[in-house]
């Protein structure tokens with residue numbers, strides 16, 4: 001039996017499947033996708049198509065879909081049934097929730113957060129998009145860009161999703177007309193150009209039902225020269241290194257009994273850190289040098305953002321959970337302004353108190369003011385006395401503990417916090433910091 | 438599996454080759470979740486069945502706190518209907534990582550009159566496990582229980598959160614799930630409540646196997662092919678002996694099989710398989726995913742029991 005406490009050095013997982021020759025080796029990181037679309041635009045069909053065409057579907061699931069499709073009697077296999085857990089729920093009026101799907105190709109693994117598209121479920125879209133590298137927004141080619149589409153694009157941009165794949169679906173129903181496609185693309189591009197945070201739109205003329213331009217290029221669209229949706233997703237470059245400085249929000253201090261070892265555990269964000277780097281501890285402002293780095297209990301010379309690591313320092317500084325180790329300059333603040341998505345029934349009012357969590361720091365927050373509420377359709381900024389579930393707004397908060405805050409646009413990790421209801425402990429709001437004072 | 442597996446992108450069978458980076462990212466995520474919950478909660482426990490998912494979970498938990506010891510105990514909900522190989526394995530693994538093992542016994546729940554066992558040769562103790570688990574959580578005052586559940590197991594699981602809250606009666610209210618934006622986990626609970634944490638939420642079955650290989654994580658021997666006397670029942674091949682008795686009219690026979698999951702021996706089916714090594718199993722799992730309907734299948738039990746297996750693994 002292998003001793004899992006052994007500290008192996010190097011070679012971690014690099015041997016996996018190398019011997020399964022004949023396939024090229026890709027180093028593309030896993031792509032996290034959020035999908036959004038109005039009801040009946042074909043989202044279930046598209047996800048079903050991706051799962052099916054990448055052979056992710058288990059035989060038994062497929063058999064069940066064949067059986068159900070035969071029962072409905074239209075002869076065609078209805079791929080939407082693969083993901084239809086949600087539909088049943090929608091009809092019964094129970095939970096409508098983000099569902100996660102997984103598929104992989106030889107080039108890449110994908111995680112899909114499937115977010116239901118009802119207007120009132122903004123919070124699901126926020127949850128799905130918060131972890132996404134890219135959003136796929138579906139539009140029915142016959143209906144073009146609708147209010148929901150604009151809403152989804154806006155939310156994606158607020159959450160810092162840099163690229164939206166605009167899937168113009170049901171192209172088969174508009175005779176694969178290039179003009180129809182172009183007008184949808186132009187419409188949405190015009191809208192996102194007016195958004196405060198820039199978003200890139202990449203559009204695909206597809207038929208989720210028939211598979212055109214989903215996995216491979218379609219002969220029905222000779223005028224379209226771009227890649228199929230999946231080909232594009234496989235190659236999409238997502239920046240793993242943010243533009244911010246390296247930061248480690250300390251989760252826990254690891255101190256084995258009977259040993260001098262003292263390691264600060266957390267998930268690295270922003271940029272790389274290496275042994276020898278000088279760091280500052282916030283909010284105390286003390287400085288030290290990195291003398292040891294471990295990931296998965298094994299020594300490493302350098303760590304990259306996203307990695308769950310442990311840092312050893314040269315000096316015996318006082319560091320606790322909630323503190324932040326930063327490379328370079330950072331300041332602590334006790335007031336922030338930010339975009340908020342409100343997620344619970346209890347309204348948010350000026351003067352109300354909540355728990356907050358930012359990184360690993362937990363404390364109390366008071367809402368100083370609601371600056372304005374967004375009208376998601378017109379992008380107007382409206383005054384508001386309170387925020388209700390699914391509202392998006394800008395608020396100012398005072399915090400009981402200083403945090404090392406950054407603007408969300410420059411650091412996802414430093415620029416986000418959640419508000420928690422003191423009475424029920426449920427997560428009440430997601431905040432993207434715009435101003436750190 | 439006799440059918441030559443065909444990949445969607447041509448032969449050889451489709452096994453992703455970018456797995457190294459993918460697996461490491463999954464492991465980073467899991468370690469982060471384990472550290473966070475273990476630090477926010479006062480008295481966590483890790484549920485360990487001896488199955489492959491809980492082996493990966495325990496392995497990651499050990500790595501999360503290295504070089505310190507695992508800061509919480511490991512709990513086995515023991516139905517009493519075990520594969521002996523799994524118990525041996527459990528004890529060795531737990532001892533090797535230096536964890537404290539808590540055994541919550543379904544037999545004890547029965548003896549104490551907390552639950553009533555079904556009668557008859559087909560009675561299963563699966564259903565009774567929940568009571569034993571909740572009693573143990575209350576008895577030890579655990580406020581968080583790590584489980585190896587994965588979202589790819591079934592449709593309902595696909596919507597499970599990483600943190601799942603249980604009220605004082607141990608109930609889960611799917612309507613009251615907390616939103617989970619980013620990875621800012623909110624583990625606040627009231628006294629008497631507890632939460633289940635699923636660090637492997639985003640892993641697929643194939644990820645699990647590839648990680649086991651990459652990290653040389655030991656597994657119970659029953660995961661690999663061996664000869665065993667089995668009896669076909671309800672579309673599954675049940676191992677004869679222990680809790681399973683041959684009923685009149687049934688014909689036991691010896692077969693080369695392995696298990697895809699370890700559970701209560703009275704209702705966990707074996708699959709016909711010659712996969713004797715991790716590599717064989719990975720190819721088999723990859724092939725099982727990609728075999729088109731209509732392609733030759735080794736036997737019908739394969740998919741049926743697989744479905745059953747996944748459901749059972751989702752039990753916790």
Ligand SMILES: Nc1nc2c(ncn2[C@@H]2O[C@H](COP(=O)(O)OP(=O)(O)O)[C@@H](O)[C@H]2O)c(=O)[nH]1
Pocket residue numbers: 037038039040041042043044045046080169170171172173206207208209210
């Ligand atoms: N003709 C055509 N029909 C489609 C296409 N995609 C989806 N549909 C149909 O549109 C309907 C709604 O699709 P569904 O995937 O259930 O929509 P959802 O509500 O967005 O998940 C179904 O009847 C689908 O078969 C397409 O590309 N072409």
